[in-house]
Amino acid sequence: MSHASFKCRRCQRSRSRSRMQRFSDIMPHPLQAAIQQFTYPFPMERLAQGYDGFEELRKFIKHGSEFSKEVAIILQERADVESAYAKGLNKLAQKLLKAVTTSVGSLADGWKAVGVAMEQEAELHKNLATGLLEDMSKPLKTLVEGQVKARKPIEVTVDKSYKTLQERRAEEFRSKKHSYACAKDHEKAEENVTTAKTKDISKLQKRCRQLQATLKKADKEYTENSYKAETARQDWDMTVAKASNQLQQLEEERMRSMQDYLNKYNSHVSVLAPKLTQIHACLNEAVISVDLRQDIHTVVQQKGVQGPRQPEQILIDCYAEDTQVSMNMDRRKEALRNYLIYIHQLIEKERKGKDGVQKLVDVYKSKPNFADPEAQEDTRQRLHQTMLMLNFLEASHWKINSCLCKLEARTQQQHPFDQYLHSSRDKQNYVVSTLKLPLSMALDDTADYSAYNLPNDYYMELAAGDDEFEDEFDDLPSPVGKCQALYDYAANEKDELSIKKGDEITVYEKLGDGWWQGEVNGRSGIFPSTYVQEL
Template sequence: MQGPTGFEELRRLLKQGADFSKEVVGILQERSELEAVHAKGLAKLSQRLARAAREAIGTSATAWQEVATQLEREAQLHREHCRHRHCTGACREACQEAVCGPLRASCEAQASRRKCLEAAVERRARAVRERRALQERTKRQAHQCARANEQAQGRALEPRSHRGTRLLTDRDLNKLESKRRKTEGALGKAEGEYYGACMSAEQARQEWETLLFQTAGWLQALEQERLEALRAALARYAQHLAHMAPQAQQCADCVQAQAARVDVKQDIEEAVRLRGTAPNVPEQLLPDFYAEDLSSPMQPQRRREALERLLQLLQKDLDTERRGKQGVESLAQAFRESPRFGDEEAQLRVQEKLQQLRQSLAFLEASRHKVQCCLAGLEGQPRPPHPLAPHLEQRRDRQASGQGRGLAQTVLKIPPWLQRRSSSTEDAEVWDRGSADGGTEAPPTPSSVEADQSEPEGEPQQQTYVNVLPSRCRALYDYKASMEDELSLCSGDLVTVHSRAEEGWWHGEKDGHWGVFPASYVQELGPEPG
């Protein structure tokens, strides 16, 4: 939520446009009041309008620059006929009612609507900041409880006192055991509160992001409405000039010609080109538990048990989210097959909910992958592959009180294929499968790694045959199928590849069994002989 975003640029663009519209209203108001005044007044207005239009962009601004030019020409006409009035009071009143009134009303209505929209976004943003502040507080509390629990665990298992000169009495042992149970319970409660705060913060961030995209669309519609109002005011102003004295007819023709060149769509595209920012990369703050930091003091067995409990918790939530996603996808499929089943707003709500579920699954998948990598590090095994791994970034809070290195904070930068516009059925199926890492819950086995390292030196390691089918490949690691259409692999198995799908999944045959398998688990050998 820090740094410039497309939404902030859109807000600035709308404010600049509103200021420009207000300036135009003021100019036209004064123009209607100075209809019969000396040419000096018209010359000043011409200069003001030229300055205001220079700051704006698009064909609408160009048209109003032409208006400034024609005002100067009209001032010259008034200089030539300074003793004559070309507009009566009725004409001035008609100009004010036909041009200034509607444009001023449009500006005031838009200001009120824009204020309400921006206030709603700010409330959501404030909620995100508050929940992330709560997340940070509960995180520190959880880590403090974890350290206290580690100390209590160590003292409870130590048979002697700190001086090592006398044995502890039963009473002392009971006190240590009571303290150990108390700190262990406090740790469980603190970690539960921290996990709940993480989920609450992520939900608030998703709601804020959804409202942000909706509000951006509404603000763009307001900007288009503002430009339409300016174009209508310009046309009415040109019509007003056409009713002035014949000496001003040439000015009216020039303004009308420029008004005909106003293109609202082109102005919007120009604003996007000049003020557009780079695509926003949403960030998810993943939970970082004490046991995940391998540099922190903790008994290995307790660390392993804590990580396994985290895996169970994450897997439970993953299963729940996947079931919910399947239900929403079924509803979306019904909408696609029967468009009249739901109106456009209902279909949009389903797509928004589906997108939130995808990001929630990414949040949980990335958290689970982190824990799996920690377990792999404890076992001395390589990190398991995962499509979200390249998008994970770990930071440390250097300002955390009492922490030398600061608490770790893992951030998932949501990849483009999981962001708002990746809503196709094909993408959803690939994500549900778990992508080409196979969706395993543990890294490749040591035996499979040793089998991979024992390959003959003469055999190529990086050769691919992407244009030759069918081809052969050898399994480097064990892979257990998790879906009916997948193919289980054992290290050393030979598989015939018949097709290669996107996202790293291949389709092949092994011992008469057909299915898909992750390409990262195999090594290509060459084309199928014969």
């Protein structure tokens, strides 16, 4: 666990937890496939799968809001026309019956019964106007307006995250295109050297060296942009999950309120003259039959789609892998080895980060009261994101390594990811490789991937920490504050800092995962933030 490993932006992802106990099944058909996306292997369900799933959720909730708004308007209009009796009341009854036609379930049946009752009560409800207006219509309008305002920032956040993902994908494609172009230029220059006149060889060789340096830079940039694109995709996944939970809570509040208003309506009607007794009996039967759980189950049975999601990860595809392009064999092997080095560095970085997060998860398991549930859930989610990133990097490494093994006539051992790798070509004939792992396998931490053993000179290059790939965060940043130790803490790893009660610690960074970076008595390292208080 290095100081740099805690700089990963994945540590800043939004916290989310599904609370779908009573509501997750009410989604229409296009949403049910998304319900299982964000919780597996947890038992409950979430709402939206990807941006399209979130759009379906947004439309569904907007429809519910419009329905509530329509009901509020209808109740107000009925209050206005109660003194006018039959004609106006009958008109409103028809509007209500029309508004409820797009809804299903016992709750919708209850409102349908209200419309029927309104038709029958046309000449009986002059004194009902005040109750309908003050107790139902105005509060319901206020509820709808408040929810519209509450939904807007949630939807803006999702749209912004989706835009960021699109930008990252565009950057990835541009760098990929540039990498391929540099590789082609370098290859062409190398071929020119072999056919050049003696007097031009020196000049052409210099040109080749320049192009090779440009190619290395382009290859590294493409690898980094691909890594950033995957990070943006995971950020987007978590943003959609969190936004779905927030919208779910708003929808639950609306449904409970609609049920409350339905009961209030029932109460108002029940105090009318005996002439309403027969009408009220039919209405009351519909009201008491409202069962939200059964409604949810009914919608799921009619429109649900089941099946766990398969995250689709776009892997790193380098120019040298493409056997359809002409390339010198030695340079092809050299390019593949360089990519393996780039990816190997990222794998080691991710593994160190995963070890730190796993250790924190283990602490939470052994000491449930060590942190609040939200922090614990956030840590578990970050562990899952780390595992997904390792899958992305290791699958890319194994794929490129397999290509190198074929070129060197060596046997490459099978990998569990092999059957989930798919390759195709886009409109510009670039290779596009994807990894589609079942979520149960993607989050399986039992597999151990052994990287291809590169030649010693490449390992020496990697160990030497070439300036081109040095971690830019090796040095400690400027202090951000001070804190005092409340309890003793003994370091369990060499990068941790042992502290004693009363120690005054200089804080360099708050890592955002329950650990801080600091220094005391000339020693530096990370320590748990729950053991200290800020000064």
